[in-house]
Amino acid sequence: CQEKGGNLKSQCGHASYDCVPYFQCVDGVINTDGRGLIDVRILPQGVCSHPEYPDVPGVCCLIPGAPPTPPPVDACPAYLECVDYSLCSSNDQIITDGSGLIDRRTGHTSCRLPSGIGGICCAPPTPYIDTCPGKSVCKPKLECLGQALDAKNSFVDFLKASTALWTECSFGGERGICCIPPPPKVIDLCPGESVCVQPNECKGTALNDLEKFVDYSSQGSWTYCSAFDQGVCCINPYIKPDLEPASECGVRHYQIDKRITGKIDASFGEFPWQGIIFYQNYTFNCGASLVSNKHAITGAHCIHKLLASDIRLRFGEWQVNSFDEPLPYIDRNVYAIHIHPKFNSKNLHNDIAVIELLEPIDYQYHINSICIPSYGQIIDPYTLCVTTGWGKDSFHGSFQHILKKIEVPFIDHDTCQTYLRKTRLGKYFKLDESFVCAGGEENKDACYGDGGGPLACKSGSNYYLTGITSWGIGCGTKNIPGVYADVQSFSKWIEDIVRKPGSVKQVQEPNQKPGY
Structure with missing residues (x-):
């Protein structure tokens, strides 16, 4: 309501009353039916004024049908104090500067002052401070x-x-x-086109604690993502990456320029040697690794019963259900399949095959080779390596759309054999020398559909094809490593095929010698 001179109801102190000439008020209620003359018992002292009747005393009279005035309370609710009507502002706060009459609104709670006269419940003045205390x-x-x-x-x-x-x-x-602020919220998956990055890498907008994307600053309050310690979900301005191919083998690309939905999703072109083996009807068969511009390596168990004309290979793929990737993939038909002569399909000993492509591939940013380890190359136990593929996340899981990456520790041969003897393989099981092992951590393993794909271990700045995904007992079970074909033990056989005279190929070399 307004101050005096504005809304007439403001003079009466309650919305249920209005200021009318005294002769329109019968027994405290406004007369609305016009019956007869008003029985003016006494001439009351005016308690309000009506502009249409300036010379007639006015009284505050109950509007017909208005809700009854609530009875006063003995004590005001918390944070409120009982004061005289005239001391309460239109914002329901006690007036401290002596400003004029107030505009009383509906909803006041009536009360009694210690003197016994009526009042209303009104909030005390709001405290103000210049500096917030503590962490506030x-x-x-x-x-x-x-x-x-x-x-x-x-x-x-x-x-x-x-x-x-x-x-x-x-x-x-x-x-x-x-x-x-409440403890920061931590999420596993960033929404929309945002990517989980370290705070110093965010140059655009980030998801704040109110779940809105705003310009990132180190002083803001943010929703964190779990891929990094205090990582933020960021949408950076798009910067076209350097799409020139690497000049050496085994170069991993870490640049993120597409959406990553989880910690195990690879970014576009991160593992340029990753290949897919399809049947001619484009049904998924196995993974593979590009080792020259005309040769790929896979597991013998994937293709030992197939002809070259039964399959084709794809390189440069990343998200299998999308066609809007920065660069297109390349498909190649197969010229020849080379299965290791000592491959045993029952126990998967010597589980390696070399695929010779019908036409060579031009290396690109997202299509390039991985280095072949030299014979006798040793990896220290518990060195972290990376296995990649689109396989199922468990034997009861589903195939993935985006290429996945899993970091797994390299396990030495004897330790791996000890672990495997505790499974259904039994205490007399002998792990063949053609195998190496990695993993043994819960929910971190290559799985069904990853077969034939790479186990890549880094030496210096280059990655080497240390293993070929072969077999395991279950998938992602604690203390049960995955088993891979040991590529270094086949390096001479591989070189005889890849470097044979007359073969059109381009084998890239690392800039430095292997250094495990």
């Missing part, structure tokens, strides 16, 4: 999701005590409240 920061009320400093100098849950009075502070020229 000055925020607009609508942005406070944690605890806020109330008028009694205590921090209480803002959302659960929204009717409380708060200590105010200055926020960008506006009034705010001192708020302690």
Whole structure:
């Protein structure tokens, strides 16, 4: 309501009453039916004035049908004090500067002052501080999701005590409240086109604690993602990557320029040697690794019963259900299949095959070779290697759309054999020398559909094809490593095929000698 001279109801102190000439008020209620003359018992002293009847005393009279005035309460609710009507502002706060008459609105709670006269429940003046204490920061009320400093100098849950009075502070020229943010939210998957990056790598917008994308700054409050310690979900301005092919084998690309939905998703072109073996009807068969511009290596168990004309290979693939990747994939038909002569299909000993492509491949940013290890190359136990593929996440899982990467520790031969003897293989099982092992951590393993794909281990700045995904007992079970064909033990056989006279090929070499 308005002050005196504005809304007439404001002079009466309650919305249920209006100011009318005294002769229109019968027994305290406005006469609306026009019956007869009003029985004026006495000439009352005017308690209000009506502009249409300036010379007639006015009285505050109950509007017909208006709700009854609630009875006064003995004590006001928390954070409110009982004061005279004239001391309560239109904002329901006690007037401290002596400003004029107030505009009383509906909803006041009536009360009694110690003197016995009537009053209304009104909030005391809001405290104000220049600097918020402790870990609290000055925020607009609508942005406070944690605890806020109330008028009694205590921090209480803002959302659960929204009717409380708060200590105010200055926020960008506006009034705010001192708020302690809740613990940061941590998510596994970033929404939309955002990518989980380290904070210093975010140059665009990031997901804040209110789940809105705003310009990133180190002073903001953010929703964190689990791929990095305090990683943020960021949408960086698109910068076209350097799409020139690497000049040596085994170069992994870490640049992120496409959406990554989880910690195990590879980025586009991250593992440029990764290949897919399809049947001619494009049904998925196995993984493969490009080792020259005309040769790929896979597991013998994938193709030992097939002819060259039964399959074709694809390189440069990343997200198998999408066609909007930065660069296209390449398909190649097969000229010849070379199965290791000592391959045993029953126990998978010597599980390696070399595929010779019908036409050579031009190396590109996302299509390139992995280095072949030299014979006798040794890897230290528990060295972290990477296995990749689109296989199922477990034997009861589903095939993946985006290329997956799993870091697994390299396990020495004897330790691996000891672990495997504790499975259904029994205590007399002998792990053949044609195998190496990696993994043994729960839920981190190559799985069904990853067969034939690479186990890549890094030496210096280059990755080497250390193993070929072969077999395991279950998938991702603790203390049961995955088993891979040992590529270094076949290096001479591989070189005889890849470097044979007359073969059109390009084998890239690392810049430095292997250094395991």
